[in-house]
Amino acid sequence: MVAFPQHPYRLDEQDDDKPHEECGVFGIWNAHDAGAMTALGLHALQHRGQEATGIVSYNDESRPGITGFHTHKGMGLVGDVFGDARIIAGLPGHSAVGHNRYATTGATILRNVQPLFAEFEFGGLAVAHNGNLTNALSLRRALVRRGCIFQSTTDSEVFIHLIAISLYSTVNDRLIDALKQVVGAYSLTVLTQQALIGVRDPLGVRPLILGRIVSETGADKGAGPAWVLASESCALDIVGAEFVRDVEPGEIVVIDHGGVRSIKPFAPKRGRFCVFEYIYFARPDSVLDGHAVYDARKRIGAELARESAVAADVIVPVPDSGVPSAMGYSVESGIPFELGIIRNHYVGRTFIEPTDQIRNLGVKLKHSANRATIAGRRVILVDDSIVRGTTSRKIVEMVRAAGATEVHMRISSPPTTHSCFYGIDTPERGKLLAATHDVAEMAQLIGADSLAFISLDGLYRALGQPGRDPEQPHYCDACFTGLYPISLADLDENSQARQTELVTTR
16 A cells, blocks of 8 residues: 655644645746746645655756756755755756655655656656556565665656666657556656656546747747646746646647647546545646636535525635635625634744644644634634544634634535545545544534535536536545545555445446
8 A cells, every 4th residue: 555654743734624735747848947937837836745846957958058957856845945046057958847745655855856867778867746656566566576776765766667677669658668557646747858748647637737838038039939737727827838738638748849749548538637626736726627726616615505504694714725615605695705714824834843732722823713703703614624623623613712603614525534545645544534423423523513515416516517427427536435546556455444345446
């Protein structure tokens, strides 16, 4: 089984009621200052990974600076790692790939920071990976037996070794050979001397989009447009790129001096995009799979209001991710929207020792009740998810302490009952509140007068579907249903037993 690591306590991750970020990938081809552009793109994708970041650029002999691949990686936020102009100056070239990391496999150490880079007989290759391979351990064991020497503990390194031992001659064919051996969810940006390559898994669980820069400030003058690959469209905006399209499930996009071409090595399958991107992960100003995330979240809130109306005086979002859904709930219900909880965006990350007392104060450091909008009123709190329930309980206590006469909680996702194995860091199933308690019990545990979640059909309706088709679901919703669309190949018998009979593959 692909194991989730124990992460050190950090104040900005005190919220136990959230699955943690995945990763963000970015790539650019034929651009002035590609390293700097990649750093900007990673800034826009910071929400997808906050533990570490890295960039690999390539500079050919026709451009100023040292020829070859250039790498810089570090622990922390993009601004911390790439804030020095001298570091950006050390990443010359017309092409680059970058990665923001939140660990789902492998420890949080520098050798696990991506992009991963290796020299092959055909030249250098860098790869940045968002997602999780569910057969990484079995592949790793087989590769080690063949003599491969791993430099990291991340599942992403499997790609490097599979490409290295492939008997095919071209980079594209070696990559296809590797992709046909892995199982899991992945979006990749790959950089070689000759091309920038984007890859999406056959079900398209993880996002990847293609953009273009046509202005001379972005693209190399006289050499056609610059091309961008990114996890979300918000990363296009910051570098002045226009959205072209989503990379299709199972598609390989190859960008070189001849332009953009598509390779589709897999049999077509119906996509199963991660539905949690719309609920929580993606930035609200992104457009993914044809949906504007901000509008989708408002529609989810409106559907939640239709399904779980309750008499109240004010709608209060749990900031920041609950805001669009709360707005939709307010419009649909006719109950006023107020910022009844104020978030402190300037809480430090590791400046206080993680004592029990500080853990208990963590929510108050991050959120404060706006008493003037709450006191004497019946409050509906709108949040996007409940995972363990600890933070929800503290939020409810805080709102009551501010004078609310009633506190009702509404959640813009169905109950999270199963762990994710496709690139989202969630606790094991036994620690998920909804896996061990019904809704009434959960309401009692968090201290709310009532608790309701959007239904699975309601979530699908908000995203333009008539409901969830049980035979052909449009999205990956395994965290709500236990129906995993991709084989969990590395689960051993004991791990399978722990997932219970509700874990099936569909």
